[in-house]
Amino acid sequence: MTSVYVASSRCECQASLTAELTEERLPLHGSAFLMGKREPAPAHAMDPERETFDIGWLCPFCGRNVLRSFAASALPRKQKRKAPAAP
Numbered sequence: 001m002t003s004v005y006v007a008s009s010r011c012e013c014q015a016s017l018t019a020e021l022t023e024e025r026l027p028l029h030g031s032a033f034l035m036g037k038r039e040p041a042p043a044h045a046m047d048p049e050r051e052t053f054d055i056g057w058l059c060p061f062c063g064r065n066v067l068r069s070f071a072a073s074a075l076p077r078k079q080k081r082k083a084p085a086a087p
């Protein structure tokens with residue numbers, strides 16, 4: 001499975017939470033970023049088949065369970081990586 005969407009939000013502790021989602025909007029992996037440090041953040045989706053659904057992260061920095069609502073049609077598609085320029 002490959003991720004095609006990226007959902008991101010911010011925790012109350014100011015960590016940036018990111019989850020990569022499949023076409024079915026199931027999180028493949030999540031991460032959190034705070035003060036230059038990136039940590040894995042387990043992410044899960046609730047009712048991902050709905051137009052409005054929730055993604056929950058377990059923030060590794062403060063231990064909060066962060067729940068955010070997303071609109072499926074408004075999810076940003078993951079940017080395709082550019083091929084590195086030939087030397």
Ligand SMILES: [Zn+2]
Pocket residue numbers: 011012013014015059060061062063064
């Ligand atoms: Zn946090």
